[in-house]
Amino acid sequence: MTRVDGRGRAAGRRRAARSTWGAVVVAALAATAACAPGVDDGRTEDGGEAGYISGDQSVTLWEAGDRSGPVEITGTDFAGSAVDVTAWQGDVVVLNTWYAACPPCRAEAPDLVAAADEYADDGVHVLGINSTDEPEAAQAFERTFEVPYPSLHDTDKTAIAALSGIVPVQAVPTTVLLDREGGVAARILGRVDPSTLRTLLDDLLAEDA
Numbered sequence: 589m590t591r592v593d594g595r596g597r598a599a600g601r602r603r604a605a606r607s608t609w610g611a612v613v614v615a616a617l618a619a620t621a622a623c624a625p626g627v628d629d630g631r632t633e634d635g636g637e638a639g640y641i642s643g644d645q646s647v648t649l650w651e652a653g654d655r656s657g658p659v660e661i662t663g664t665d666f667a668g669s670a671v672d673v674t675a676w677q678g679d680v681v682v683l684n685t686w687y688a689a690c691p692p693c694r695a696e697a698p699d700l701v702a703a704a705d706e707y708a709d710d711g712v713h714v715l716g717i718n719s720t721d722e723p724e725a726a727q728a729f730e731r732t733f734e735v736p737y738p739s740l741h742d743t744d745k746t747a748i749a750a751l752s753g754i755v756p757v758q759a760v761p762t763t764v765l766l767d768r769e770g771g772v773a774a775r776i777l778g779r780v781d782p783s784t785l786r787t788l789l790d791d792l793l794a795e796d797a
Contacts (some may be wrong), residue, residue, distance in 0.1 A: 647784060648775045652795065656754045658770025659683075661717075661747045665738035666726045671715065674770060679711040680792045681766040684780075685748070685757060686739070687720035688729040692779040693761045697733040699782040700763075703789065704737050710793055713737070719745045767792055 650656075661673040661683075673681060684700060686693035704714040716739030718726050726739060740747050751757055755764055755772045763776040765788055774788050 646777055647788075648777075649788075650771075650773055652767070652771075652773075655767060655769075655771030655773055657766065657772050659751060659754055659764075659766055659772065660770075661715075661740070661750050663740040663742055663747050666718075666723045666730070666741050667738065669738065671738055671740055673715065673766075676713045677770045678768055679713055680707075680768060680789060681770070682712065682714045682785075682789075683717060683751065683764040683766065684714065685717045685719070685760050685762045686729075687718055687760060688725045689720075690760055694729075694733075696761060696779045697729075697735065699780060699785070701733055701735055703782065703785050704735075706786075707789055707793075708736075710789075712789060712793070715740065717742050717747050717751070719743060719748050765789070765792060768796060 658677060659673055659681075661671075663671055665671050673683075682700075682703070686697075688694075700714060704712070714737040716735070716737065718739050719742040721729070722743075723741065726741070729735070730739070742748060748757060751764065755775055757764070759777050761779060763780045763785070764772060765774040767773045773792055776784065
């Protein structure tokens with residue numbers, strides 16, 4: 589397992605060969621905090637943050653031989669369709685926890701949408717996991733940001749429990765990348781940085797290519 593703090597820098601070109609997964613140096617996450625559901629996102633009268641769980645601005649990477657999984661998540665998306673993550677084995681998968689009123693989730697949504705569109709032809713699947721919102725709020729978010737990928741309606745937290753049993757999910761948003769075998773390859777705590785995400789996707793797509 590490799591941890592990269594918020595001062596790391598992105599390296600490499602799309603599809604470029606890299607010696608080992610653990611040698612990847614990823615871009616810094618923006619200095620944003622992750623938020624806790626169901627609380628105000630304002631500040632206290634003394635200027636302190638209210639309603640946030642501070643993220644550590646890190647990316648955690650796992651070498652191919654050290655990855656846990658496969659991740660087995662099933663459920664129903666907000667359109668009422670069944671989703672089974674194991675059906676995507678053989679492809680790279682991006683899991684992203686979010687809810688509509690979470691400011692970092694809203695800030696990163698355009699970057700996730702752009703990545704989903706860019707990598708669709710490479711077989712990359714993106715799946716949101718929302719354990720907070722009812723369909724009306726979630727679907728309004730999806731319309732606002734023109735989200736092309738599904739999100740699980742996970743108010744019973746079954747999907748979160750399945751994911752957390754393999755990799756800690758300590759904040760919202762958290763983004764977890766699965767390799768072609770469904771193993772946990774990387775975790776990003778807090779708002780995702782687009783260059784970081786692309787670097788990680790490029791490396792995973794290059795594995796076994």
